[in-house]
Amino acid sequence: MIYTVTFNPSLDYIMRLHTFQPNGVNRTYDDFIVAGGKGINVSIVLRHLGHDNTALGFIAGFTGDEIIRQVKQEGCKEAFVRLKTGTSRINVKLKSQGETEINAQGPTITEEDVATLYQQLDSLVDGDILILSGSIPKGLPNTMYRQIMERLQTRKIQIIVDATQDLLMNVLAYKPFLIKPNHHELESVFNTTFETEEDIIKAARQLQAKGARNVLVSRAGDGAILLDEHGQVRTKKVPQGTLVNSVGSGDSMVAGFLAGYLESKGDYDKALAMGVAAGSASAFQEWLANRADIEALL
Amino acid sequence: MIYTVTFNPSLDYIMRLHTFQPNGVNRTYDDFIVAGGKGINVSIVLRHLGHDNTALGFIAGFTGDEIIRQVKQEGCKEAFVRLKTGTSRINVKLKSQGETEINAQGPTITEEDVATLYQQLDSLVDGDILILSGSIPKGLPNTMYRQIMERLQTRKIQIIVDATQDLLMNVLAYKPFLIKPNHHELESVFNTTFETEEDIIKAARQLQAKGARNVLVSRAGDGAILLDEHGQVRTKKVPQGTLVNSVGSGDSMVAGFLAGYLESKGDYDKALAMGVAAGSASAFQEWLANRADIEALL
Incomplete structure (x- = not known):
């Protein structure tokens, strides 16, 4: 099985405006909202290409429920950890003459929540593929992906890491x-x-x-x-x-x-x-x- | 009973930023989302003041479900008409040095949906109070509030109208x-x-x-x-x-x-x-x- 992990999924809210006036009242002529987050995007495109996979990560609140609904609608499997408090973030993408993004913080992930993800990863077997994508919410260490790879190193699992800076550099020794x-x-x-x-x-x-x-x-x-x-x-x-x-x-x-x-x-x-x-x-x-x-x- | 009507409820998404950069990528330091719409606001404040009331209007999709959850959490009753398609809108309120609003369109309300609201209004009785607040989504006539008052004119119902322009002027003859x-x-x-x-x-x-x-x-x-x-x-x-x-x-x-x-x-x-x-x-x-x-x- 292929697994993707998204620590901080989002709903991406695309709002189209003819003109955008900062410090004013604007009205869209079109808007739509889609499940986002790098791992989820990978899951959806893999599924579009006919490859079954399971999306993992953390979701919360009514926005999290909608993320799951959309991921499943695309035909992906999911085993997201449901956080007890908070709400998965909505990221706003304003499109007029230019493009403006406003990204939110997302909910707090506790050590207990991370432990639940680790338990899920313990069920991976030789031949599985794991894709770790995107940033890690504040409050969690930038060694997070490395810790996951360390935990899985005794198994023959191919791991893909799409991350930046320390999060990326920290994993290299574990041969992604x-x-x-x-x-x-x-x-x-x-x-x-x-x-x-x-x-x-x-x-x-x-x-x-x-x-x-x-x-x-x-x-x-x-x-x-x-x-x-x-x-x-x-x-x-x-x-x-x-x-x-x-x-x-x-x-x-x-x-x-x-x-x-x-x-x-x-x-x-x-x-x-x-x-x-x-x-x-x-x-x-x-x-x-x-x-x-x-x-x-x- | 007091009733409020909101034709185009919203979730109001308040995003706080230290600085806001149009045509850039911005990150919030705080964000929260609350049920909005003028009639819903009236319902919530009435409830805060100890006055039972029922919120009416039109909702759709997962955002509509969240609007209802919040309205009920505030202690209001609700009898929203659930639209078969679309999603209740999310209106974005950016707060940095200034305030920027981006309001979305909202779902389409059909004649059948309006008929369902009319059936609900037919159950109002003498002594009830009805509050008609806010704008009417495009596609519906600006005589909408007048039509409602016309329908209710044989009953002793006190009607409050908080609207603008034609929507307001059209109701005056029916003695709000x-x-x-x-x-x-x-x-x-x-x-x-x-x-x-x-x-x-x-x-x-x-x-x-x-x-x-x-x-x-x-x-x-x-x-x-x-x-x-x-x-x-x-x-x-x-x-x-x-x-x-x-x-x-x-x-x-x-x-x-x-x-x-x-x-x-x-x-x-x-x-x-x-x-x-x-x-x-x-x-x-x-x-x-x-x-x-x-x-x-x-």
Whole structure:
């Protein structure tokens, strides 16, 4: 089974306005609300690609109930830990001439809640795949993903980590199957800016030297670079298309890469191609892409 | 029984930010979500003041379920019509240096849904009080409140209308017990600006001449002016205090006025005093005031 973990899921509330006036009263001409959070996005796109999976993480309150309803409606399994207090956050995405995001904090996760997640992870078995995506709410240590990998290290579980900064760096020693920083996140890790593809590859090699098996660097409109576990560098340009909504594009790339890897039984060119197609397909439409959208870009 | 009607209830999502950056990614330091909508606010403040009442109107989806949960948690009765499709709206209130509101559209109400509300209103009996508050969603006629009053005219029901423009003007012939425009709304009705208290009183007299029994004009920090059904003008200044949140202040004034009127058995000075105290108490705190907050300002 494939599992995704989202520590701080959200409802993403997309509000479209003809014009947006700060310090005024505005009215939308269109709005909708969808389950969000990086792990959940990965789960949904995997399911769109035909891969069963279970979404794990923490939810609370009536917004949490709605997140679960939507995740199940998409055909994913779920085993979220229900927090006793608080409300899963609603993140607001205002779209007018520009795009404005207002992200909320989310509920407090207690040690007891984390212990419940650990019990769930103890049931994972050899051959399972685990995807750890996104940030960790304040109050929890930035070694959280490392602790999870440490706990699972005796089992043959392939772990994908899509996180930034310390949360990412802390896991490398435990040899994650894949990490997928975007190029800005990679620059942030190295506290520098990259001028050339060679700079990016050099940085990716350093992360591989620290333990990451595969390093996939997404570069928005410039495509993606994969440094695979055999040390080989593969690049893929993005297909032509118009950016409609970049939210969930990176998560779609993770899902596409994994689906391509599994379906080709380990062909990294095919994994990379499927990853870039999935990321692009989601970026070219309102929300997360379906299999047909993705295959049209292969 | 007292009934309130809210055609387009909302969840009001209050998001606090240290600074707000349009076209950027922002993060709240505090956020909470409360049931909103003018009739619902009146219901809650009436209940805070010890007056049982039933909230009517239209709700939809998971946000509608949460609105109902909160209304019941406040001790109000409810008999909302559940719409078959759509989702009750979430209105976003951003609070940083300034205040920015983003209001959504809300679900579509069909003729069949309105017919269900009419059936509920048919069960009202002599002595009941009905409060019609707020705007009507697009797609419904601006004679909606008038149609309701027309339907109920054979019964001895006191009807309060808190609405603007045509929605308000259309009801006057049916002799509402009370209307409560704020002074800006009154200016808008007469398409002018008022310089003096006399201007406001003159305008109120014109609305009374068209049929309104009592005209209560709220003037924010300048207090309120009541032109009562005996033709007498009464004024009340606001108590000292700091504005914290003006949302729901006018609705609190309606609830306070009605509670004061009922408790004093028709003493308009007491009704006005309670109305101004309730409006101020809600404006001086985060959300709708309790009885103790209101009495402290009498």
